[in-house]
Amino acid sequence: MASVAKGTSLRQYALTRLALVLPMVFILLTMVFLLMRVAPGDPIDASLGGHAPPAVIEQIKKQLGYDKPIYVQYLSYMGNVARGNFGTTITDRRPITDIIKVNGAATLELTFYAMLVALTVGITLGLLAGRFRDTPMDTGGRLFGIVIYATPIFFLGLMAQLFFGSFLGWLPVSDRASPITQATLVTHTNIYTIDAIWDRNWSALKDVMLHMILPAVTLGLVTAGVFIRLVRVNVIRTMRDDYIEAARARGISERAVVRKHAFRNALVPVITIVGLQVAILLGGAVLTETTFNWPGIGHELVNYISNRDYAAVQGIILAFALVVVAVSVIIDFVSAYIDPRIRY
Amino acid sequence: MAAPAEAPALETARGRSLLPGLRRTLAPIREARGMPRTMLWLGAAITLAFILVAFLAPVISPYAFDAYEANGKRFPQLAPPSSSHLFGTTVQSTDVLSRVIWGAQTELKVVIVSLALSISVGVPLGLISGYFGGKLDRTLVLIMDAMFAFPFLLLAIVIAFMLSGRIGQGILTAAIAITVAYIPLYFRVIRNHVNSIKEETYVEAARALGARPFTVIRKYVFFNVIQNVPPLATLNAADAILTLAALGFLGYGIQPSQGAEWGYDIQRAVSDTSSGIWWTGLFPGLAIVLLVTGLTLLGEGLNETMNPILRHRVRGKVELTPASTPAEAEVE
Numbered sequence: 001m002a003s004v005a006k007g008t009s010l011r012q013y014a015l016t017r018l019a020l021v022l023p024m025v026f027i028l029l030t031m032v033f034l035l036m037r038v039a040p041g042d043p044i045d046a047s048l049g050g051h052a053p054p055a056v057i058e059q060i061k062k063q064l065g066y067d068k069p070i071y072v073q074y075l076s077y078m079g080n081v082a083r084g085n086f087g088t089t090i091t092d093r094r095p096i097t098d099i100i101k102v103n104g105a106a107t108l109e110l111t112f113y114a115m116l117v118a119l120t121v122g123i124t125l126g127l128l129a130g131r132f133r134d135t136p137m138d139t140g141g142r143l144f145g146i147v148i149y150a151t152p153i154f155f156l157g158l159m160a161q162l163f164f165g166s167f168l169g170w171l172p173v174s175d176r177a178s179p180i181t182q183a184t185l186v187t188h189t190n191i192y193t194i195d196a197i198w199d200r201n202w203s204a205l206k207d208v209m210l211h212m213i214l215p216a217v218t219l220g221l222v223t224a225g226v227f228i229r230l231v232r233v234n235v236i237r238t239m240r241d242d243y244i245e246a247a248r249a250r251g252i253s254e255r256a257v258v259r260k261h262a263f264r265n266a267l268v269p270v271i272t273i274v275g276l277q278v279a280i281l282l283g284g285a286v287l288t289e290t291t292f293n294w295p296g297i298g299h300e301l302v303n304y305i306s307n308r309d310y311a312a313v314q315g316i317i318l319a320f321a322l323v324v325v326a327v328s329v330i331i332d333f334v335s336a337y338i339d340p341r342i343r344y
Numbered sequence: 345m346a347a348p349a350e351a352p353a354l355e356t357a358r359g360r361s362l363l364p365g366l367r368r369t370l371a372p373i374r375e376a377r378g379m380p381r382t383m384l385w386l387g388a389a390i391t392l393a394f395i396l397v398a399f400l401a402p403v404i405s406p407y408a409f410d411a412y413e414a415n416g417k418r419f420p421q422l423a424p425p426s427s428s429h430l431f432g433t434t435v436q437s438t439d440v441l442s443r444v445i446w447g448a449q450t451e452l453k454v455v456i457v458s459l460a461l462s463i464s465v466g467v468p469l470g471l472i473s474g475y476f477g478g479k480l481d482r483t484l485v486l487i488m489d490a491m492f493a494f495p496f497l498l499l500a501i502v503i504a505f506m507l508s509g510r511i512g513q514g515i516l517t518a519a520i521a522i523t524v525a526y527i528p529l530y531f532r533v534i535r536n537h538v539n540s541i542k543e544e545t546y547v548e549a550a551r552a553l554g555a556r557p558f559t560v561i562r563k564y565v566f567f568n569v570i571q572n573v574p575p576l577a578t579l580n581a582a583d584a585i586l587t588l589a590a591l592g593f594l595g596y597g598i599q600p601s602q603g604a605e606w607g608y609d610i611q612r613a614v615s616d617t618s619s620g621i622w623w624t625g626l627f628p629g630l631a632i633v634l635l636v637t638g639l640t641l642l643g644e645g646l647n648e649t650m651n652p653i654l655r656h657r658v659r660g661k662v663e664l665t666p667a668s669t670p671a672e673a674e675v676e
Binding site: 138165167301 | 490506590594620640
């Protein structure tokens with residue numbers, strides 16, 4: 001397994017992959033910068049509501065460096081980002097890194113639980129549908145996958161709020177925790193479930209988990225649709241492979257063939273897909289957070305957009321982009337480790 | 345993917361007319377059986393129904409999308425479904441049924457514009473990039489990958505945000521915002537397919553006979569790779585509707601004065617839920633689910649009938665002889 005040759009090639013692959021990240025990040029940075037600068041209107045004026053006296057606008061522009069030529073702004077922007085300084089919002093002068101730390105933690109928590117839901121539901125239904133192809137199980141699983149994929153997150157969320165919140169009154173429909181918990185919970189990490197366990201504050205943990213259910217299940221179910229589809233196709237493809245036939249020929253029971261040979265191999269590509277899904281999950285998080293008033297980074301983004309705060313939008317978009325790039329690199333490493341054919 | 349496409353390609357090269365090519369393209373649809381067939385026809389029926397509703401909106405809709413009164417009498421606010429307002433009314437006294445019907449027209453307009461834009465940019469770029477390769481190809485791939493890596497909803501939000509200041513929040517803004525997010529998809533699929541078939545014998549033969557690059561692309565490559573577009577475009581249309589609704593929900597979609605839009609209506613319905621009012625959100629939402637389901641069924645059906653890897657014939661079990669296995673292995 002751990003021969004010298006393999007170690008070198010994996011390291012080589014890692015280095016090549018990392019080298020490819022740099023141009024990607026560079027392009028993303030440039031795209032975000034350009035998008036924000038070709039924007040019509042004066043960003044400073046717009047973010048102050050369009051009624052600020054010219055002198056004030058000039059002063060703030062000078063402060064933020066918006067009066068310099070565009071290439072100077074570009075270079076200093078790149079330099080700042082390289083040093084981990086994502087800038088400050090214009091409207092409320094909050095450092096972007098602060099937004100990433102506090103609101104990003106809320107988004108991380110939400111997407112983590114949503115991913116758990118998506119993987120559990122998606123893999124189970126996908127495996128069943130693929131294994132029992134062309135049976136009612138398959139039809140049902142696929143139909144569920146298609147319909148759930150066709151459901152806008154905010155619509156599913158709205159119906160969940162209506163049913164479990166207004167109608168049954170079982171679950172809270174907005175915020176991360178009730179006001180009491182918000183006041184008493186000490187935030188070490190801003191990830192509430194971890195914070196509650198940290199302090200052994202079990203009532204807070206229960207409250208936080210209850211608040212988590214509707215948003216996480218909503219986001220998770222919608223994401224599961226893609227997994228059902230992909231796992232199903234992979235199982236069908238794997239079941240046709242020669243080694244499955246070979247295993248059958250050796251007299252291994254169909255159960256064992258399916259469990260040990262087909263499913264395991266069918267799930268390898270899922271890892272790659274999890275990586276791609278993160279981008280979609282983050283987009284979905286924006287909608288989920290808006291629906292459930294979840295104070296995550298997507299919720300902040302929507303707020304800053306409606307205040308036309310260009311600096312904030314630029315910083316948050318960049319944070320999203322970097323997360324996506326980082327996840328795709330990690331996923332590539334993991335799949336290269338599992339499947340040697342991927343390394344190049 | 346390329347295996348079964350080879351034989352038809354030779355004929356396309358000889359027969360100049362579009363008709364045989366079209367008939368061959370449609371052949372798998374005629375041959376479809378079982379589940380793919382059901383999906384295909386059910387999806388087509390739902391999609392067609394919505395297109396009809398969109399066209400007939402002025403005739404079948406009881407009121408205009410923004411009407412809050414008829415015959416000088418104001419509609420009730422937030423009235424539950426009744427015989428005079430089948431789907432109830434909203435907080436602005438508009439008729440929910442009329443808004444759902446007119447919404448189909450808005451969706452259709454945006455989807456048509458955005459599909460036309462993304463196909464007419466993505467496909468040519470993919471053809472050129474895949475066929476010529478080199479530095480241009482590498483640069484384009486890098487840019488498209490960067491765009492693709494980005495959460496497309498965010499990309500659409502940012503574009504809609506940028507454009508709304510310049511050309512206003514209309515159908516064109518929404519369509520462009522959606523387009524930008526989908527160009528990389530067409531680019532990728534077309535480029536990779538062109539890349540895989542440009543070394544095929546018939547393409548090489550055409551080149552050897554002295555055909556110019558654009559002639560080769562137009563006559564020999566184009567018809568092979570264009571087969572990817574219908575399933576992709578249908579699935580894309582489904583995605584485009586979800587994206588448009590998301591934009592509308594977040595407030596960056598169509599201006600409420602310009603047309604009814606389902607996502608916007610759902611956003612307005614959020615505040616109604618706390619008092620248990622369900623009809624303002626349920627009906628526009630169901631319209632989205634139904635239309636997107638229809639388009640997805642159609643797209644998946646097309647994909648399964650036209651994609652040789654997934655194509656599943658009734659005689660499938662007999663066909664799994666060694667003769668067909670190498671071809672499939674090659675495909676993957």
